[in-house]
Amino acid sequence: EPEVTQTPSHQVTQMGQEVILRCVPISNHLYFYWYRQILGQKVEFLVSFYNNEISEKSEIFDDQFSVERPDGSNFTLKIRSTKLEDSAMYFCASTRDSAGTDTQYFGPGTRLTVL
């Protein structure tokens, strides 16, 4: 069964450094998402991406964050200058199409630790 994959599984970085989290969505999917979950808290939506553009973003997704689909398979989340409060699990998800009824499938997540 096709799966969303994410790398790395764990990233440790120093405050102020840039990090790039990588995701490979399911191959025939067209909508892509990033969510995050701070330890002990809810899963929160960050951004959705379709047709090489951001469709929606939350208040969390400020100028420090960016997303990109650099090639036909990868979908990345960049944090330009990490803060301590960016420490969280980051989940990528994808959906087959934009019908709105299609299911989002999540990857296993990247644990980001900012020191």
Place this chain on the structure above:
Amino acid sequence: DAKTTQPPSMDCAEGRAANLPCNHSTISGNEYVYWYRQIHSQGPQYIIHGLKNNETNEMASLIITEDRKSSTLILPHATLRDTAVYYCIVRRKGAGSYQLTFGKGTKLSVIP
């Protein structure tokens, strides 16, 4: 999207059916009910979704009341591996918002 209410925790004996309730009294006609679960800090796993009819798949059954104001997720024979946080999410279909809004969910503990 409509808000959902779930009990914070439930226990279920291994091998028995786990029935997880969800209230979504403000649901509108174009909103689906989705269920996901999260085991430890793994990525949320899709379980099932429905609009107004009851649904069943290899993982679970979803029973939606006739007025659509509540639903129940049924795991027919719970195993220890079903211990997880279960999220009931209401989401619009069609153009517009596709994000999933997660609440705190129900922490299901399956007991040997």
